[in-house]
Amino acid sequence: MKWIFAFCFVIFAILLITGCGADGGGVPEIVGSAAHTVVQPLASVFQSPPTGGFTEPVDTGIPAAWYPPADREKGWKAIVLHHSATHNGSADKFDDYHRNGKHWMGVGYDFVIGNGNGSGDGRVEVTFRWREQIAGAHVGGTPGNWANEDAIGICLVGDFTRTSPTARQMDSLVKLVRFLQSRYGIPKSRIYGHSDTPGYKGHTVCPGRYFPMYRFKRML
Ligand SMILES: [Zn+2]
Incomplete structure (x- = not known):
């Protein structure tokens, strides 16, 4: 066993x-x-x-059209904000008005941000002024024409003496201005409404009392 x-x-x-x-x-x-x-x-x-x-490189979320051509990029020093003082509009529409109505070489702004009437709500249009990095025609009468020469002009479609910008316009404006600030080292203190541009002696109410400048700068 x-x-x-x-x-x-x-x-x-x-x-x-x-x-x-x-x-x-x-x-x-x-x-x-x-x-x-x-x-x-x-x-x-x-x-x-x-x-x-x-x-493509890693997506930064910045549209390629916002980048100026490298061979002619200027050292921009300030940003001036405008309203169109119209209910609707687009870069093309303002181009037509500035070219044929004012006999300028074309739309005076670098960027136009639509409100859904005439162009997309919050859509950022880039004009020939930015593409060619040439002086704008958006703040007349400053000493030495400094604002047109050295400040980037952004126009939001709308009449902000009567209404406020849309939420999408503000979102796009914040994104665009942040991009421009970081690219050119522009502090908040050099972001102006048209009527507050240093050296401006005219009587415009642009960008209108309903443009929320204080809130906008806090969003940056
Ligand atoms: Zn203006």
Whole structure:
């Protein structure tokens, strides 16, 4: 009987050892291979460029049209905000008015932000003044014409003596002005409403009493 017990014990021990050995040896391999099959594809996704020939740099959320051409970029020193004093409008519409009504070389602003009447609500249009980095025609009569020469002119469509800018216009304005501030090192103190532009001696009420200048500067 003893040898039967001994034999059973040996068989049991062998099963136990090989079983544990199989599990013990197998677990790390399975984990290892699982880790490889999971980690490697993920790693390769991060390391490889996305499919479809997409080669753009990381998306900063800034439209390419806002960047001036590198070969003629000016060192802008200030920003002047305007309203159009009209219910509707667009860069094209103001271009037509400034060109044919005032006999300027075209729209006087660098950027126009629509209100949904004539162009998209919050849509930022870039004019030829910005694309060519030339002086604007938006604040006449400052000493040495400094404001047209050195300040970026942004016009929001709307008559802010009667209504406020739309929420989307304000969102776009904040985004645009933040971009311009960081690119040219323009502090909040050099962001003006047309009527408050240093050296301006005219009587415009632009950008209107319902343009929320104080709140706008807190949003920057
Ligand atoms: Zn103005």
